[in-house]
Amino acid sequence: MLLEVAALPGLPGVYRYFDAHGGVLYVGKARDLKRRVSSYFQKDHGGTRIGLMVSRIVRMETTVVRSEAEALLLENNLIKALNPKFNILFRDDKSYPYLKITGARGPDSGLVPQAQRFPRVAYYRGAVDRKHRYFGPYPSAWAVKETIQLIQKVFRLRTCEDTVFNNRSRPCLLYQIRRCSGPCVGLVSNEDYARDVRDAERFLLGEQQQVVDELQSQMMAHAEMLEFERAAELRNRIAALAKVQHQQSVDESSLSSTGKDVDILAVKVAGGRACVNLAMVRGGRHLGDRAFFPTHVEEAIALAADEATAEVVEAAADDTEAGSAPVEPLELLTAEQQVLQAFMAQHYLGTAPPPLLVLSHPVQRTLLQALSTQAGIKLNALHQPREQRRIWLDMAIKGGELALARLLAEEGSQRERTRALVDALDLAVDNLELFRVECFDISHTAGEATQASCVVYEDHKMQNSLYRRFNIEGITGGDDYAAMRQVLTRRYEKLAALVAEGPLPPDAKTRLPDLVLVDGGRGQVAMAREVFQSLGLDLSLIAGVEKGEGRKVGLEELVFADGREKLTLAPDSAALMLVAQIRDEAHRFAITGMRAKRASVRTGGSKLEDIPGVGPKKRAKLLQRFGGVRGVAQAGVDDLVTVEGISRDLAEEIYRALH
Template sequence: MSEAIPAETIDPRERLLAEVAALPLLPGVYRYFDAQDQVLYVGKAKNLKRRVSSYFQKDHGGTRIGLMVGRIARMETTVVRTEAEALLLENNLIKALNPKFNILFRDDKSYPYLKISGHEYPRVSYYRGAVDRRHRYFGPFPNAWAVKESIQLIQKVFQLRTCEDTVFNNRSRPCLLHQIRRCSAPCVPEGRTPEYARDVRHAERFLLGETQEVMDGLQAQMMAHAERLQFEQAAEIRNQITSLAKVLQQQAVDENSATGRDRDVDILAVRVQGGRACVNLAMVRGGRHLGDRAYFPKHVEEATAVLLDDEADGPSPQASPERQVLEAFMTQHYLDAQVPSLLIVSEEVDPLLAEALSAQSGGKVTTQAQPRGQRRIWLEMACKGADLALARLLSEEGSQQARTRALLDALDVNCEDIATFRIECFDISHTAGESTQASCVVFQNHQMQSSEYRRYNIEGITGGDDYAAMRQVLTRRYSKLAEAAQLGTGRLPDIVLVDGGKGQVSMARSVFEELGLDLSLIIGVEKGEGRKVGLEELVFADGREKVYLGRDSAALMLVAQIRDEAHRFAITGMRARRAKVRTGSSKLEDVAGIGPKKRAQLLQRFGGVRGVAQASVDEIASVKGIGKELAEEIYRVLH
């Protein structure tokens, strides 16, 4: 009997192959990790052993899959009961782990809705956020414009109110919307009639796509009023019918076409070109085409190369990149989201996908790749939108890459991969020394990286001292980063832009000297003569001469773009901080015993928080519901 070989003496590659050989012949999900324990790839399989073995049974050479396999240090697997479960788990892990060799769509379920409140006289409004069961929500809509257009239609046809409840509760006469026949004015006693509730019901049915039922109901009510000789009421309903008919005509709703049957449909069109992809999602809700939204995934080239080479299971070698991108979008987008019963797609997709979505949504989900009639028109519109969106993206990226290359050439910077070239830009903003705030924005991979933006509240300096503010923000930003860079666990930017001339550059130079950082990283953007746009010059901290790039320089356009973004980010943060300090609203909200009702009474009585702060204890106590003790607490907090 031979002795067991100690585990620590086994080659890691041999251990990995032994794990592959021991995998079960069952469906599941697998994850590959590199030596730094970063996830490389997440995949699903109906037969784990056969699927995973295919990666290691042949030499993939210098292909992308070969590069990935060469980096695999370990793997993890999870066995599931069915392929549908594997599909859902795979995409949960893709969204959570962000693997480099998977197609990844940005997690954006922040769709707007149209909301009808649960008020006695409901309000129609635009809404985005968590739902509240007291209200009714219609959508989702692809964009804010589609919601606002629907609200305008409801105002025109059904005359529902759009005002806030605080305005509604304090009006003594109808507003201008009532005068132009866009609201029936339930804010005043004359407008609080049973007809308002009827109009709310009609609006809800209209949004659900029951347009013919709404028309029939209105016509019956008009005839009933006419028979009772109530000609004014009949004329009002007649006007509603006329307005609704015009809306339906503009929407081109034909009850004999597919539109009449398809009340809730998503149309998905995909295009792949130049290593980039676009999925255009168009929405039909309540039988009305609401518009579309384009999505652009990451890692398309890497992921499609891996999938195309993977012949053992899942997508076949003939599966097009378009199909792979579309399937990735459908699983990730509809994961834990509302799925309509019909999905019209530009590419045939795996039937397993519809099965998994049906199981998740609790209702049958059907996919259709070759529609006819109205559905075909919808798909052609979505395909055209995908073509235009992808062409626009490629054009913009080409322009941005050209700008990045122009800046590298102008600064004589050597960079093996210009996509990794990183710029961090700083700006200081305040109002006469009040609420000073610094911003840091990041440019990398030829675009602004908004998720890496940071704001810094500047404290302990003389108001208006921009040099001290710049010293503070650079010290806070780079003191820890410099230590991490020396240990190899962090990365400094390739360029640090500061919005200012010699003074700001000198301040940045002193900070970098204290931290032991390379002075050649620092570049100041100095305003030109008369502070005219296009005359800016670049100032260097390492003693190089100033550089004027030229008014039409692509490099200057990039510098100006980054500088302006830093300024925008700083000034918006400063204004928000200043408003918070000046109004003191957070202080009033934090007073124990002050809820929304009492706060509204105080603000209405004194005309705002500043008026409350200027009031005496006795004046505050004179407000209904505010006792002496509470008034003293309010006065103490605000002072």
Template sequence: MTDVVDIPPDEPSPDDAARERVLADVAALPGLPGVYRYFDAQDNVLYVGKARDLKKRVSSYFTKNHGGTRIGHMVSKIARLQTTVVRSEAEALLLENNLIKTLKPRYNILFRDDKSYPYLKLVSHEFPRVAYYRGAVDKKHRYFGPYPSAWAVKDSIALLQKVFRLRTCEDTVFNNRTRPCLLYQIKRCSGPCVKYIAPEDYARDVSHAERFLMGEQQEVMNALQTQMMGYAEELKFEQAAEIRNQLGALSRVLHQQAVEDNTGVTTKDADILAVKVHGGRACVNLAMVRGGRHLGDRPYFPAHVDDATAIVDDEAERKEPEVQVLEAFIAQHYLDSAVPPLLVLSHAVDKALIDALSQQSGVRITAQHQPREPRRAWLDMCIKGAEIKLAQLLAEEGSQQARTRALVEALDLDVDDLDTFRIECFDISHTAGESTQASCVVFENHKMQNSQYRRYNIEGITGGDDYAAMRQVLTRRYGKIAAMMAEQANPPAAPEGETPPANDAEPRPAPTKLARLPDLVLVDGGKGQVSMAREVFQELGLELSLIVGVEKGEGRKVGLEELVFADGRDKVYLGRDSAALMLVAQIRDEAHRFAITGMRARRASVRTGGSRLEDIAGVGPKKRAKLLQRFGGVRGVAAASVDDLATVEGVSKELAEEIYRALH
């Protein structure tokens, strides 16, 4: 990639001078393939696009009259542009989608960057175990997948237990067993922990399981059949019957899940992709076939569909919304994920996209748009799944929007845009004053925003003082915002003798993002908590009308809650069946859940030392239990001397010194 053209940021809104500079730079663009980015006056990226001919494509945005269309709305915001010239259209395609994932532009189709695919892990050991795994893979162990869901992994593990009887227990359990567990009794494990199976026989079962997961099912069945006949010839009929049962289980699974083409050849690895667009939203449903087995599907819902599908200025490049969404998903999803050799698609996509993916991955990829049976049946199922999941999403969003509107109307709030209406809710959780934590959850755009949740460890208060805890968390949450708002409202004056720059002077840096309070602050509690919140907001100079307390009703029954206001308004009872109350209860319950899970984790860490004892080499479950029992908990262990620690059975002087160092 070469020749980066970067026009510096201008005034907060694009004026005539800024537009002239943009047009001048557009005129200087080369007629080469590349990627372009548009920025607004605040230096936020608006749009990322690719072009075979940068000069022709970018010029078209500024030479046509777009009126009040979405393109016209976007073009009116452009304050500067940036372009990168590349060597080929395929390279432009890959760079475009890398930038879309990184910059998250306002007018591009954007899929959430989801790296949480689970794997089936075969842990290296003399007797390897199968396990569910999420995270980065390494070369020390064997990994199979990725799988579309946790259920798919656990179903595969259950199958391996049933057919090949591989162990799933942790090494600490495996190394300390003296008799087989229940899984051996129900024929889901061969009992390697107590030497009920020879290492070479277990290794053969592991090899069969690996080949099965890689799609070599017929070879596995042939090997099992040979093994069964061998047992029969040796008159080992019980062992032969077990192999027969294995073959039966495998045959049933393969009959249900194998995907064969019209030549009878099993499709080992493939992704099936179907897209549905309706009501301004879209769903891409991804179904996975791995090792010849259909593992299930997973829906994806992109953002900015309406805007992005309208921002196509070149008629030659204009495509159906479904095709645009599907191409965006393929380009963004497979940039960081392994791509299988076969993609079965509900809509035909640009061949250049498939070629670019093949070049990047080093895998020859085939895209099939109109498959024959039985792949047609799998595609039809995937299409139906996309339709159902999109309908569910639209129904849920409609319900949530109705709840948001009902709450705004019930509280008579002045809200210009319901999509930006923001609620922050606080709750305090502790156990008899121990491990106090406060939670803050956020509701915006008609849904909970998990990535914006925050927990606060509360320190320096009397245990169990919920009012002091609420004061601390609100001060910490809104103190900085109040200071920023005061600074923005009263910017520092220019030093005496200096004059502010004129309109034609050097451009100033783009302004920082404005500090913003939520439209509503919910606190889980009645008059006492609301009074404390009112004191904090008065000290910070913030608007009291933002604060609303959720007071439990008579008998603390759900549906009888009342809303308490910090600005002196009378209590409001919304009614048991009120959509507004349903929303308040949903947010309040989520704040409570988030607070209590954090508190329990913190309490467990304090009481047991978290992973501090577990991380000490030589301290296994039995020694850890003896230490905690002997000294009454991790605090007692930490307070013990080296000599005291050495008095515990199984703890040597050297280990006692290691424990002491780890806890101090």
């Protein structure tokens, strides 16, 4: 390792440390790779977190880049991709929702001809394109839907799908309650609808007052022409917009043209956890906030402090080599600044930032320059705002404090439950964060569509990404014991073979659980014992969750496979609460999978839309004739040919596809 370090160049770059199992320990950046990496190995870090990490390093990789900005962007790309154990990591696997106006290319471009003469407003999540007009992103689906409801009320744009729009013969209920202008049946002209689309876009872009002024002019014009009903409609629209403006309490005179799209970022660190609360303002409207909770905070802060110290030393060395006076010692970044910078670097890699960021803490100029270069815009940041932006920041700070307090309370409760279960079962667990429970449940309807579920509890929470479903086949319908035998064998057969070859690494995703729960009593436990005995696994891992007296909730008992006495926990026991939580989640997961499979089985796993030769008209006739897809699936070939347009060959094709 020391020879590798000595061979490193004195150039900007990114380095990665790996452990003996190939796991990524840390990803860091440096303006001088050789000087930075060597600092880890040239001194004794003792029993600190840095020393712990260095003791586990067996391999490293480096990448040379052209500048610090490139190093910063590459570092955070790798952090998101590799999930290192000693970096602050923000997990956000959900894309942000947008509001979409179909076929609209801008407030002054008019309408897309023919195919979309009347654009629709819709909720959208995914990659944006140039065919439509997108507004956002929004912090939540609720914020998008609330805005769509406002647009329906004020501008009366359609929300129906094109297939519905093209086949309407009379206006729908939304027209009756004045939430749509009825373009599907010609109740609004192209020109009037185009004007409403442009007004909606201007409203979303922050030109609320200009839109209100124009609506007032239109209202007065209709009133002068004695068209009082049209004037009253416009009055109601103006009132709805005025209500929104009042709720937002935004003084537009205090906002510049670039200040109407703003992200407000507030960070709070406490109790070993951190929260970054992101509030979004688009078009001058506060759309709500969203809290993010990073992992590896304590480890990363300790390492970042060392890295910041090293950067000060590097800067001083650079200045000394250049012949200038030594630099003054720079102030190390606070924990809040480190968390905030990590969030900004990772979050804005996949989401374009607005031109203005309002921050609760200052960040380094290098980060802003790198994000500006990547986004192709001039990115400005304020951490001591005034007027309206101060109000927004105070709201975000308070929201972040409340979200973090709620998280710490929930985690404290879950940690207590984990500890209570470990103590109640007298398990030898060194690290509660690694304590893992897998729970199995069988679900079917009178033997039909049998499915087994496996849910995982680890790190004091349910790990949805590790859930698994198993289709149970080759057994007698309703034989839960045979189903349990099959699912346990399939789940642990390969793991048992790996264990036989040697101990698995403690952090492997495929490691054996510390406890296996099965939903059932002595019969299910006996079946699990047979499977574990045949695989050579420890029987003490197995516990059955048996219904108590009268099968009442809260009176469950634990039955063990290794011969221990049945364990009855108090109804208010934290351990029993955790067992019930895991068991109920396994039951829910099994039920939803079984219902989906049952529906698939009953319809042959196919839809009418997938059958060649069955177009919209024939599909509609089939559904009308048999009352739905299930009725079509139950019909015979002779029944299908009675439908107009269905030949015997096509009827046979439909029957084959649905059976």
